[in-house]
Amino acid sequence: xxxxxxxxxxxxxxxxxxxxxxxxxxxxxxxxxxxxxxxxxxxxxxxxxxxxxxxxxxxxxxxxxxxxxxxxxxxxxxxxxxxxxxxxxxxxxxxxxxxxxxxxxxxxxxxxxxxxxxxxxxxxxxxxxxxxxxxxxxxxxxxxxxxxxxxxxxxxxxxxxxxxxxxxxxxxxxxxxxxxxxxxxxxxxxxxxxxxxxxxxxxxxxxxxx
Amino acid sequence: xxxxxxxxxxxxxxxxxxxxxxxxxxxxxxxxxxxxxxxxxxxxxxxxxxxxxxxxxxxxxxxxxxxxxxxxxxxxxxxxxxxxxxxxxxxxxxxxxxxxxxxxxxxxxxxxxxxxxxxxxxxxxxxxxxxxxxxxxxxxxxxxxxxxxxxxxxxxxxxxxxxxxxxxxxxxxxxxxxxxxxxxxxxxxxxxxxxxxxxxxxxxxxxxxx
DNA sequence: AGATGTGAAATTCTTCACAGCG
DNA sequence: CGCTGTGAAGAATTTCACATCT
Numbered sequence: 083x084x085x086x087x088x089x090x091x092x093x094x095x096x097x098x099x100x101x102x103x104x105x106x107x108x109x110x111x112x113x114x115x116x117x118x119x120x121x122x123x124x125x126x127x128x129x130x131x132x133x134x135x136x137x138x139x140x141x142x143x144x145x146x147x148x149x150x151x152x153x154x155x156x157x158x159x160x161x162x163x164x165x166x167x168x169x170x171x172x173x174x175x176x177x178x179x180x181x182x183x184x185x186x187x188x189x190x191x192x193x194x195x196x197x198x199x200x201x202x203x204x205x206x207x208x209x210x211x212x213x214x215x216x217x218x219x220x221x222x223x224x225x226x227x228x229x230x231x232x233x234x235x236x237x238x239x240x241x242x243x244x245x246x247x248x249x250x251x252x253x254x255x256x257x258x259x260x261x262x263x264x265x266x267x268x269x270x271x272x273x274x275x276x277x278x279x280x281x282x283x284x285x286x287x288x289x290x291x292x
Numbered sequence: 293x294x295x296x297x298x299x300x301x302x303x304x305x306x307x308x309x310x311x312x313x314x315x316x317x318x319x320x321x322x323x324x325x326x327x328x329x330x331x332x333x334x335x336x337x338x339x340x341x342x343x344x345x346x347x348x349x350x351x352x353x354x355x356x357x358x359x360x361x362x363x364x365x366x367x368x369x370x371x372x373x374x375x376x377x378x379x380x381x382x383x384x385x386x387x388x389x390x391x392x393x394x395x396x397x398x399x400x401x402x403x404x405x406x407x408x409x410x411x412x413x414x415x416x417x418x419x420x421x422x423x424x425x426x427x428x429x430x431x432x433x434x435x436x437x438x439x440x441x442x443x444x445x446x447x448x449x450x451x452x453x454x455x456x457x458x459x460x461x462x463x464x465x466x467x468x469x470x471x472x473x474x475x476x477x478x479x480x481x482x483x484x485x486x487x488x489x490x491x492x493x494x495x496x497x498x499x500x501x502x
Numbered sequence: 503a504g505a506t507g508t509g510a511a512a513t514t515c516t517t518c519a520c521a522g523c524g
Numbered sequence: 525c526g527c528t529g530t531g532a533a534g535a536a537t538t539t540c541a542c543a544t545c546t
Contacts, residue, residue: 091514091515092514092515093514094515095497096487096494099489100474100487118527123476124474125474126474126475126476127516128517130516130518131516131517133527133528133529134516134517134529134530136528143527143528144524144527144528145522145523145524145527145528147524149528162493162497170492176391176394177387177390177394178388180387181386181387184386185488190489191493193496231499232495234492255499256495256496256499258495262313264310264334264335264336265336266333266336271499272498272499274494274495276488276491277309278395279395280306280309280310281468281484282400282403282442282444282468283309283372283402284306284309284484285442285466285467285468285482285484286373286402286466287305287372289378289441289442290378290441290466302536302537303536303537304537327505328506337538338538338539339505340508340539340541343507343508344507344508344538344539347507347508353505353506353507354546358505359506503546504545504546506545507543507545508542508543508544509540509542510539510540510541511538511539511541512539512540513536513539514535514537514538515535515536515537516534516535517532517533517534518532519531519532520529520532521528521529521531522527522528523526523527523529524526524527524528
């Protein structure tokens with residue numbers, strides 16, 4: 083999908099999320115000032131990359147004294163968007179689905195999971211980490227009712243494409259896909275893939291002397 | 293970590309894994325020849341990127357006739373390394389851990405999960421998708437015994453760094469980390485992070501007109 | 503004609519190096 | 525000084541365009 087017209091580089095955005103998490107911790111500790119090299123250490127990158135990233139979000143760091151934690155936090159949240167919350171559903175309440183639902187008890191800013199879906203009767207009606215699991219037949223209705231725009235796919239590979247089509251037809255514009263297939267969807271839908279086995283193979287490839 | 297001296301670009305490697313999966317399906321269907329544009333469609337990229345990738349693995353596609361499925365498959369497997377299997381453990385047998393263990397029943401080439409670990413008594417001794425869950429106290433012993441070199445971390449955030457240190461001390465050289473923290477580890481350990489909440493926020497950011 | 507293979511351009515991302523501020 | 529801000533260099537990745545082959 084074509085990225086919408088935000089001027090902030092993709093990789094920078096990814097790191098921004100990380101920075102926010104780190105800053106949240108700092109705030110909790112009452113730390114008020116942070117240097118780019120401290121931040122870089124915690125984020126696993128370099129000071130200059132850190133500073134470059136901050137430029138993209140118009141973040142003023144006062145010379146000599148480092149960056150003001152609260153201000154930086156505010157600016158980053160502004161970029162990531164803290165105003166409107168997007169409604170999300172998750173489809174496929176197996177182990178993976180359950181695991182992801184529990185991530186949300188730790189609250190992901192901007193994103194709220196409003197319902198989960200499955201086909202298995204024994205899962206329907208249950209509440210997992212605060213989210214109710216519905217029969218998948220109700221999916222389209224609930225998407226419309228609750229104004230859902232994001233979908234998380236945690237169903238088996240074979241079912242992923244058909245499900246994605248249904249989600250898109252129902253009006254969803256962003257998908258996080260955990261199934262190991264490439265989804266074929268219209269350009270205006272933004273898709274991110276979480277390819278777990280790929281990552282494992284990457285580790286096998288790079289680790290050790292090889 | 294510094295990448296070991298393989299000449300193949302990082303992104304290409306990632307796509308290679310995807311290509312292999314696609315080829316496996318093709319082989320099952322008995323298809324013998326494939327064109328770069330077909331492959332690109334299935335992998336969600338462009339024909340020229342596809343061809344460029346194949347160059348990196350010395351993959352001969354005969355002009356006009358496209359690529360020979362079996363040969364391409366062979367070359368890719370050669371690059372990804374199909375000879376030696378790396379032994380892997382997973383630590384943290386919650387929902388996420390269980391989900392990942394079940395991925396392995398679908399067989400990830402090159403990688404074999406030989407044991408799982410947890411601290412919770414009710415999990416210890418159980419067998420999940422063919423992998424036995426041990427008490428975490430046995431971890432170091434089993435790593436040595438079974439010559440384990442890769443570790444998958446699916447414990448809560450607070451425990452991840454300490455666990456990673458233990459893994460590295462015990463001789464592990466590659467880690468797949470699902471906890472949302474940056475692990476601070478020696479240069480010679482290769483780490484990949486699966487940052488689920490980050491991906492979700494990315495979708496929230498890019499999807500829709502925003 | 504319809505593929506592949508590949509220099510070369512274009513784009514994106516990272517790092518360097520250093521001016522300038524407090 | 526030590527730290528930020530940033531132009532400019534450098535590296536990595538993607539895309540273009542076209543010669544070449546059957």
